[in-house]
Amino acid sequence: MxxxxxxxxxxxxxxxxxxxxxxxxxxxxxxxxxxxxxxxxxxxxxxxxxxxxxxxxxxxxxxxxxxxxxxxxxxxxxxxxxxxxxxxxxxxxxxxxxxxxxxxxxxxxxxxxxxxxxxxxxxxxxxxxxxxxxxxxxxxxxxxxxxxxxxxxxxxxxxxxxxxxxxxxxxxxxxxxxxxxxxxxxxxxxxxxxxxxGPEVDMDAPFSMLCTTLDFSEYVGRIAIGRISTGRVKKGQKAALIKAENALTSGSIDNLLVFDKLGRTEVKEAGAGDLVAIVGFGGVEIGDTIACAETPIALPRIEVGEPTLSMLFTINDSPLTGEGEYLTSRHLKERFDRELRSNVALRVEPTEQRDSFMVSGRGLLHLSVLIESMRREGYELAVGKPEVIMRNINGIEHEPYEYLVVDVPHGQMGPVMELVGARRGELSKMDVKGAYAHLEFMIPARGLLGLRTRLLSATQGEAIMHHNFHGYQPFRGDIPRRANGVMVSMVRGQAVAFALDSLQERGTMFVQPGDEVYQGMIIAENARGDDMVVNPCKEKKLTNMRASGSDKNVLLKPPRMITLEIALEYIESDELVEITPSKIRLRKKELTEEGRKRAERGSKKVGV
CATH class of the missing domain: 3.40.50.300 (P-loop containing nucleotide triphosphate hydrolases)
Structure with a gap:
């Protein structure tokens, strides 16, 4: 060597x-x-x-x-x-x-x-x-x-x-x-x-390279990217693709490229230590080995951490569907198949529910980036509440834990400690960084869902929060759910200022006058803990009588802006986020009040 x-x-x-x-x-x-x-x-x-x-x-x-x-x-x-x-x-x-x-x-x-x-x-x-x-x-x-x-x-x-x-x-x-x-x-x-x-190499050994990244071209298909481990490779030579469980496929190096400045340059030959892109193996996947055809030797496959969070992805069946270009479950499946070519930390499984998939990833940001990409490409879909993936280790139920860091002004430490503590977070370190307190916690991953929004509200936007996966630990018990209920529209139509004016006294609006709403759509957060069915399209009754002081000016507070990440953290298990190329809406899974009561009775029977 x-x-x-x-x-x-x-x-x-x-x-x-x-x-x-x-x-x-x-x-x-x-x-x-x-x-x-x-x-x-x-x-x-x-x-x-x-x-x-x-x-x-x-x-x-x-x-x-x-x-x-x-x-x-x-x-x-x-x-x-x-x-x-x-x-x-x-x-x-x-x-x-x-x-x-x-x-x-x-x-x-x-x-x-x-x-x-x-x-x-x-x-x-x-x-x-x-x-x-x-x-x-x-x-x-x-x-x-x-x-x-x-x-x-x-x-x-x-x-x-x-x-x-x-x-x-x-x-x-x-x-x-x-x-x-x-x-x-x-x-x-x-x-x-x-x-x-410099890279340690053996130029005289047979050629081998582990595929660590995939690129895709409409003209040549999949392109395998990796570092040559041993030997030399030439453009046009015969090679073998070694897949999982040592399954062999024959092929050839149709094109060989090395990285040069911001792009790639074709070369005739490359050796051990070079980072290269190889064209010629349409069935290559991340973790496969491309090796010498005469003496193919498999390199150790890449081990990628298992997903920790899963979400239900389904077609958008709301009354306002139709804005996007790709609407069906077939479109969703084709998009997931394309994503799985290179996104090795993602898992996609069909569910018993029709037109739905269970998608698992490494965290909320991982999945929200995929959703945002799909929406920009013209997809319409609905997604459910993120759920952590539990593991049974030695007969004991374990859950994913995260290492959480919060930097907050000293005067705002109290709300942070209270909020994180209520979600089973345990303080592991406290330090001072200038005007900020530096707090480190161990917290269940499910305790992070919705925490960022509440932390920012409790600290007037001063808290800075970061976290990453730490490992699995025994299940610590229940975590408080969302404290507030929601207001659910009972009708379809356009929201009007007169109706929203009376409703804003009871909660925080998510819509404004002129917005399209439908039965089962969540239009506001209720100030109380239960859900409330309301009519945001109710207009003022007109009479031929004019009374002094009856025509007051309607002053509406600006609605709360709902981004994709906020929506995913906000919803509960009986709710969905409706995602279209231009809109993000919150809704109930069951759009009718009768359907929601029926589903609630069914869940209670299952619980019994």
Missing amino acids: TRREDIRNVAIIAHVDHGKTTLVDAMLRQSGQFRASQLVGECILDSNDQERERGITILAKNIAIAYGDTKINIIDTPGHADFGGEVERTLQMADGALVLVDSFEGPMPQTKFVLRKAFENKIRPIVVINKIDRPDARPDEVLNEIFDTFVELDADEDALEFSYIFASGRSGFASHDPKATSGDIRPLLDLIVEKVP
């Missing part, structure tokens, strides 16, 4: 919004290999619309920069634990990692999640303390916190002797001096070349 000194394969690890993609932008801009027209805008790697809007990385991406005689392959990994399927695959291709940490916030939950995966893969870390030009930066303290985090994650001696550097992705410089305010990014590139080991 030898090491290639002409290549460095580096993943970038960071918590959401710690500046990972901005730092990569700076590396691209200062590498001198791109025309100005290629680097238009900010966050060049966040090419997905949702990535730009949410400010997070969802899909892992590869680029390559030539620095001197060395080719640096940069793998941009998602920062959120819900996209752990992407993280676990892409780390298979790296030998080193840039651990990017905000100079004020320090290591956060998603940093720890990806770090744990990196240490399992024996990846050499380089710590980058980013945003050192923040006025509240505390780089030395953060450096100590990172060391403590490495110890907490059982890092080995080599990892604890990590190299570090200070940087500002936005200003485009890196320096070994924490007080630096200017410069360029070259010190970081030098550190990568010096400290990240």
Whole structure:
């Protein structure tokens, strides 16, 4: 075995919004290999619309920069634990990692999640303390916190002797001096070349490559992406595809591409250590091995964490259906089949209920990104309340637990402790970060559903909340449900100001005058704990008599804005979120009051 000194394969690890993609932008801009027209805008790697809007990385991406005689392959990994399927695959291709940490916030939950995966893969870390030009930066303290985090994650001696550097992705410089305010990014590139080991390779062994990512083209079908583990491969040569349980399929390397700058370039030959894209195996799946046809040797398959959350996806059967282009269960199934080609952390199963599927993922964000993508593509659907996936371990029922971090002003700590405590959360750490209290909890994953909205309301929008999956622990008992009931429309029509004016005294509106409503649609939150059937379309009775003071001005409060994530967290088990390309509505599963009473009687009988 030898090491290639002409290549460095580096993943970038960071918590959401710690500046990972901005730092990569700076590396691209200062590498001198791109025309100005290629680097238009900010966050060049966040090419997905949702990535730009949410400010997070969802899909892992590869680029390559030539620095001197060395080719640096940069793998941009998602920062959120819900996209752990992407993280676990892409780390298979790296030998080193840039651990990017905000100079004020320090290591956060998603940093720890990806770090744990990196240490399992024996990846050499380089710590980058980013945003050192923040006025509240505390780089030395953060450096100590990172060391403590490495110890907490059982890092080995080599990892604890990590190299570090200070940087500002936005200003485009890196320096070994924490007080630096200017410069360029070259010190970081030098550190990568010096400290990240080149890939360890055996060029004389038979060719083998693990497929860690899939791309899809309408012209050539599936494209397998991965890092060549051993040997060499040439365009046009015969090869074998080794699937699960060592099932073999013969084929050939129709096209061979390597990553070059922001895209890919065709090559005739590549060797061990190269990140490549291979065309020619239409049936390839993530975890399969593409190997030498004469002596095919299977590489260990990728193990991706199991889903922790499931939701019912069904067709939209509301009276207002028809806005979207794709409406049927066949359309939904085709879309799920397409998603499963590359989204390895997703599970889709048909249910006994007609036209419905049970979709399971790594968290609410994971599933909401899929729903948002479908809605933008013209799909209409309805989804049910998210439910955690329980496990039976040694005869005891276990549930998924999350590691929750809340940063909140000191004066707002009381409501946070009360809300999290009521949801079976246990405080594990309390610290001070400037004007903010830093609170860390262990909490059941089901306790997080709806927590963000309530935390923001209780702290006047001051709380900052992050969480990631920690593991399974024994079931801790019931968690309080939504305290308020809802107002349900009894008619179909347009909401009118006169009716909403009288209803707003009893709760918080979700609709405004002119909005289309229908029987069974949820139009407001009730101030009391029970549901109330109302008529939001009731107009003022007109008479030929005019009394003094009878025509008062109607002043309506602005309705509460319902986003997709808020809606998914808000609903209860007898409710659905109706999703169309332009609207998000809340509704009851049973649209008629008689149907709801019948369903309630049925559930009580089942309970007995």
